[in-house]
Each structure stands twice: as structure tokens, then as C-alpha cells.
Amino acid sequence: MADTVADFVLRRLRDWGVEHVFAYPGDGINGLVSAFGRSGDRPRFIQSRHEEMSALAAVGYAKFGGRVGVCMATSGPGAIHLLNGLYDAKLDHVPVVAIVGQTARTAIGGSYQQEVDLHSLFKDVASEYLVDVTVPEQLPNALDRAIRTAEAQRAPTALIIPADVQELAYSPPEHAFKHVPSSAPSRGWSTAVPSSDDVERAVEVLNAGKRVAVLVGQGARGAGDEVRQVAEVLGAGVAKALLGKDVLPDDEPWVTGSIGLLGTKPSYELMRDCDTLLIVGSSFPYSQFLPEFGKARAVQVDVDGRFIGMRYPTEVNLVGDAGASLRAMLPLLRRQEDRSWRETVEANVAEWWGTLRRQSFVDAEPVNPMRIMWELSPRLPEDAIVTADSGSAANWYARLVRLRGRMRGSLSGTLATMGAGVPYAIGAKFAHPERPAVALVGDGAMQMNGLAELITVARYYEEWSDPRCVVCVLHNNDLNQVTWELRAMGGAPKFEESQVLPDVDYAAFARSVGLGGVAVSDPADLGPAWEEALTADRPVVLDVRCDPNVPPIPPHTTFEQAKATAEAMLRGDPDAWDVVRRGVATKVQEFLRG
Structure with a gap:
């Protein structure tokens, strides 16, 4: 029996190393559900109680697993239910791919049961990549691009596959006009590093500081050692945006904890009293919890240039990978010999943990x-x-x-x-x-x-x-x-x-x-x-x-x-x-x- 489009979709997911699909069944994805049965449940169909939970589980899988999360839902109400979880992925910059069923092509436009304009529904949440698969030859390119875009942009993407298309015999794209092939699944992202001139400008600002504060977000995950070294050289304290809570352990005496309304008193004091601020991998939006404008010089490091220099009047912006950018800075940073600022930070942290114990x-x-x-x-x-x-x-x-x-x-x-x-x-x-x-x-x-x-x-x-x-x-x-x-x-x-x-x-x-x-x-x-x-x-x-x-x-x-x-x-x-x-x-x- 020839592979159907649905069979090929699951095979391509396996090629990408996808092991789990968080989903809920429905007749709009019957072709895909049948393919799971023929594949020996590879990848594994993980049945939630509600499609929103499928999407949120895929977000959790991607956040903690470090790889793309995949969710699946039927047409109409199933697709609608995915939205909240997909928006969670979009706003927290998490790679998730949604595969969604649709009414058969012969019924589209006929006010058929469960027919929803899915392109309009998903055009914001999956704005990085959203495509209707209407013929088999669009695959594998469409699925590959959905996965690559989700991973490269750290965002949700979506494939809409009508019910009848899922059951068509799969035929690959040809070497022909208006056919688009795709290469084999592979991952190999380059590590962006800022220019040496920009690194030197950033280091000049940081070396001039006497009371340096560092704010890390989830973009600094994986660069904890580099943040630790920078903080040690500069005698800095480090506060954490909420999504960056696990970038550094809370038992470091110079880690002040979370910042903002849900934050700690030492983080508030760190931002209030610093004269220099280094922001790494964070787009923390509440500027009232950062130093007063004009009071501190600031440098920001982020891999995404769209989110840099937009929360605080930063003097130098480095667009690059957090770890690579900090490693480029470290040889040029000058050790802060006066450790009084660090000692103040550590004393505030110790006092705060005592306060929390008493409050508890x-x-x-x-x-x-x-x-x-x-x-x-x-x-x-x-x-x-x-x-x-x-x-x-x-x-x-x-x-x-x-x-x-x-x-x-x-x-x-x-x-x-x-x-x-x-x-x-x-x-x-x-x-x-x-x-x-x-x-x-x-x-x-x-x-x-x-x-x-x-x-x-x-x-x-x-x-x-x-x-x-x-x-x-x-x-x-x-x-x-x-x-x-x-x-x-x-x-x-x-x-x-x-x-x-x-x-x-x-x-x-x-x-x-x-x-x-x-x-x-x-x-x-x-x-x-x-x-x-x-x-x-x-x-x-x-x-x-x-x-x-x-x-x-x-x-x-x-x-x-x-x-x-x-x-x-x-x-x-x-x-x-x-x-x-x-x-x-x-x-x-x-x-x-x-």
C-alpha cells in the first residue's frame, strides 16, 4: 500500500527526531490518527483532555526539552482550542509546531460543519510561518520549513492539512517548474557574535562602572558560567527576570533573585543603587523596576535585534548569542578591586533570605x-x-x-x-x-x-x-x-x-x-x-x-x-x-x- 500524505507527515516527523505529539483526536485529522496506528504509534500520540492542554504540554516539552514541541488538533473547535497554548509559545519565544486539520477541500467555502477560516485564526499567533497544504507535493518542504522556522525564530508555526489531503497518496515534489523540494532534516545553527568594535565599546562602559548590576533572562540560559565569570570580574550582583530564574542557582550569595512585582528586595535595591547595568538575554518589560533613566549607563546583549534597546536607554547594544558575546568580553574586562559593592549586595541577599524565613x-x-x-x-x-x-x-x-x-x-x-x-x-x-x-x-x-x-x-x-x-x-x-x-x-x-x-x-x-x-x-x-x-x-x-x-x-x-x-x-x-x-x-x- 502506498504511503498517504498522513503517513509521510509522521515519517518526516520521525526523521526530525520528534518522539511525541501532544494531541486530541477528531474527524478533521482522522487520516493522521489512522497513520499513527499504521506507524506503530511513532511518534507517540499523547492524548490530553483538551486541545489547549496539548498546546501547553508542547510548550512545556519545548521549554524543558530544548527541542521543538509538536501539537495536533482537528478542524474547527479543536484548532480554536489550541490558540491559548500557541500564544503562550509566541510570547515566551518557544518553538512549537501545530498541525491542524481542516474541512475537505470540496466543502471549503460552503459553510460546512466545523469550517473555520483557519488562516485568519492563526495569522497572528503563527505569523512566522503558516501554510495550507492542499497537494501532496507541498511536502516535505512545508513541514520542514515549519520546524526550521519554529526553531530558528523560537516561535510557533502551523500547518493546515485538509482532511481529504491527509488521505491522498503521497507523491514528492518533482524537479520541475513550480515544485519546491527540501533537503534532509538537519540542525546546524551558527552562533552569532557581535563585532569586535561593539564588544570594545561595551567593555569600556562596563569597566567604568563602580556598582555594576546584571539582569539575566531566559536568553542567558546555557551561558550561566559566562555570567558568573563576568559578575566575578566586575564585582556585580545578578538579578533574574522570571523566565531566567533557572539561569543561575539561588544559592549564589550575589544572586539577588527575581525582579519586578514578583521580585525580591535585594533585586530592587540592586537596580536602585547601581551605576551600570548589563542586560543579558532579557526583554523585561517593566522599566520602573530598572534604574532611573539617566542614572545608570547600560549595555544589552540579545540574540534577537528586534528586542534590543527597547526597555531602557542602553548605550551599547550587542546583537549576538549570550555565551559567545560574554566570552568575547571577558578577556577585556578589568577586575573591580574595590569589592564594597559586591559585599553590599551579598549582605542584602543574606538579610533577605532571613526575612523570607521569618515571613514564612x-x-x-x-x-x-x-x-x-x-x-x-x-x-x-x-x-x-x-x-x-x-x-x-x-x-x-x-x-x-x-x-x-x-x-x-x-x-x-x-x-x-x-x-x-x-x-x-x-x-x-x-x-x-x-x-x-x-x-x-x-x-x-x-x-x-x-x-x-x-x-x-x-x-x-x-x-x-x-x-x-x-x-x-x-x-x-x-x-x-x-x-x-x-x-x-x-x-x-x-x-x-x-x-x-x-x-x-x-x-x-x-x-x-x-x-x-x-x-x-x-x-x-x-x-x-x-x-x-x-x-x-x-x-x-x-x-x-x-x-x-x-x-x-x-x-x-x-x-x-x-x-x-x-x-x-x-x-x-x-x-x-x-x-x-x-x-x-x-x-x-x-x-x-x-
Whole structure:
């Protein structure tokens, strides 16, 4: 039997080394689904509970696996469901290829069932490469370009293949007019290096600095050693954008942690007091958390010239690979002999970790959410992968989880979508089945889609060489981040009709689908509960009843600002006095010692 187009698509994916396709079936991709059966399920069809979860799992796979993620969906509603995950890939610069079905060509334009204008639907999210495959001869070029473009541009791309085309006999492009062939799958990207003149100009700025700050983002991943050497020579402190949290370990005394609203006080102080700023692989958008304009000279390094010099008035911009650019600088950098700035940074970092410890042990009802993360950090396996969902879980992950060694961590950084934590962890486990994963998730995200994806975890975990996958649910029956945004940004009290969640026993649900489930309502039980979950023979849901009224206070918040928020809340917030009491008890820890 001759290969169909669908057979060829899967064969070409195998040629590219694609091992998993995150997908959900439907009649718009029946040809492809049948081809999976004929191929012996190679690549592996990983069935999610919803197409959005397929796309988000593909993003997690690409983020942690370092290779393209592939997702697949049927026409109409299936394709529409992919969008949120694909936008997550676009905004966080992650290579993902979506393969989408479409109504048969004979019905297109006839208002047929599930016919959607997919080109209009995907033209923004897959703007780097989007193509309709309408004849077999467009392959392999179309699929190869989708993969190459996704990897080269670190972006989502999409192939739309009508249902009838999938079932046609495959015929390759000919050596003929208006046919476009393609070369064999291969990867071999050059490493961009800035010109020597630009490197010298950048070094001149950095050598002149007395108080140098470095900000790293995910573009510096893989260049951690070079960043460490630059910081040592210049006596600099290093802050991390949220997507760059795993670029450097948090146990380095000069690493100040995350920056911004979810950031740390030492990062705020680093940016406030520096006279020189080096930005490496980051397009951190909140300029109010960078040095005041005109106060610091600045150099930026980024491999993508489209995102350089756009957040801060940088004096020198180096377009090039982070590691290669820093290696070009290092021989020219002059060691800063006065280490007083570095000593100040390290003292601020040490003091801040002490503050966080005290804040984590402030009494709460029943469990302080900060303590959940504090108890986790020393128990994390050295090769753990940590995912966090959007919401207050992201606050505590950003500030309190101490990554070290080979640990990796990420979340939906720019889109900040709810519901990414669990599918990210699933994608991570298929990329690295030998490594444990931990997902930090709010109960709102669990009710949105995380509970359903526990079924996916239960279905596949026995295939993972290390079955450990812990989903920690911050169970406070509140859409907590939005509640705090209402209070702090809108000056409005909590509106219970929109914010309060139904109560669910997440540990019991996990047990009902064959996973482990551990419920915690006493802070003294947190440590043993983490140890039980991280040594189990199967994935575990850690269901922690925590206090919604422990405030995620930004590190730069003054008592005057906190007082203004408290006064706004006292005008009708149902939890006002409890919030004020918790807020004061938490904030005062910054002014204590020992």
C-alpha cells in the first residue's frame, strides 16, 4: 500500500527526531490518527483532555526539552482550542509546531460543519510561518520549513492539512517548474557574535562602572558560567527576570533573585543603587523596576535585534548569542578591586533570605503559603523540574523557591495564562522521564483544567522511568491573585461572588484516579508531606489548605502604600481585619534581625 500524505507527515516527523505529539483526536485529522496506528504509534500520540492542554504540554516539552514541541488538533473547535497554548509559545519565544486539520477541500467555502477560516485564526499567533497544504507535493518542504522556522525564530508555526489531503497518496515534489523540494532534516545553527568594535565599546562602559548590576533572562540560559565569570570580574550582583530564574542557582550569595512585582528586595535595591547595568538575554518589560533613566549607563546583549534597546536607554547594544558575546568580553574586562559593592549586595541577599524565613513562619490560618515553598526548597531533588501556574503561586515560586544545581523552572511568563502548571509538568516529564517534576498550582487553575489533566498523568506515568510528579495545590478557595489585584491596584474590596471558589478535595480526586493524595492543614506536617510526595512510587497531589489573606507584598512597598491599601479594604472587604493583621505581621519581618 502506498504511503498517504498522513503517513509521510509522521515519517518526516520521525526523521526530525520528534518522539511525541501532544494531541486530541477528531474527524478533521482522522487520516493522521489512522497513520499513527499504521506507524506503530511513532511518534507517540499523547492524548490530553483538551486541545489547549496539548498546546501547553508542547510548550512545556519545548521549554524543558530544548527541542521543538509538536501539537495536533482537528478542524474547527479543536484548532480554536489550541490558540491559548500557541500564544503562550509566541510570547515566551518557544518553538512549537501545530498541525491542524481542516474541512475537505470540496466543502471549503460552503459553510460546512466545523469550517473555520483557519488562516485568519492563526495569522497572528503563527505569523512566522503558516501554510495550507492542499497537494501532496507541498511536502516535505512545508513541514520542514515549519520546524526550521519554529526553531530558528523560537516561535510557533502551523500547518493546515485538509482532511481529504491527509488521505491522498503521497507523491514528492518533482524537479520541475513550480515544485519546491527540501533537503534532509538537519540542525546546524551558527552562533552569532557581535563585532569586535561593539564588544570594545561595551567593555569600556562596563569597566567604568563602580556598582555594576546584571539582569539575566531566559536568553542567558546555557551561558550561566559566562555570567558568573563576568559578575566575578566586575564585582556585580545578578538579578533574574522570571523566565531566567533557572539561569543561575539561588544559592549564589550575589544572586539577588527575581525582579519586578514578583521580585525580591535585594533585586530592587540592586537596580536602585547601581551605576551600570548589563542586560543579558532579557526583554523585561517593566522599566520602573530598572534604574532611573539617566542614572545608570547600560549595555544589552540579545540574540534577537528586534528586542534590543527597547526597555531602557542602553548605550551599547550587542546583537549576538549570550555565551559567545560574554566570552568575547571577558578577556577585556578589568577586575573591580574595590569589592564594597559586591559585599553590599551579598549582605542584602543574606538579610533577605532571613526575612523570607521569618515571613514564612508568620502564623496563618491554617497554613502560610510562603511556608509551603520554604519547606519545599531544601527537599527538592538536585535534578528537579519545577513549574508554576499563574496567580499567587507564581509570587511564592518567584521569591521563595531556591533553585540549585541542575534544577529547571518555568511558567507562563509573558501571557501569564492560568492552567499552564500541570500541562507544563506533563510536557517536562515526556522530555525528561528520568527527572522528577513539581507543579505549584492554585486551586483556581486546578478547577479550570488541572483536575482533568491529572487523568492524563494517571494514564501515562508508568511509562516514565522516574514516576515522581508532584502537583502541589495552594488550596485557599479564592482566586487569590485577582483578589489582591482588586485590593492593591483597584482600591476595591474583595467581591466574593467572583472570587470565592467551590471547595474541592483535590487529594481525594487524585486518589480516585489512581494517584497519590496527601492533604495538609497543619504547617508542622508540611515537611513530612513534601518528603512523602517526593519519595512516592507514583505521582502525588499535595493538597495544602492555606491562608488566602497572607499578602504577596511587593518588596518596594512602603508602610504608607500598605496603609493606603488597608484603608481602601476597610471600606467593605469581608476579610479586611484579617488581611491587615497578616499584612502587618508579614511586613514587619523586614525590619527584624536574627
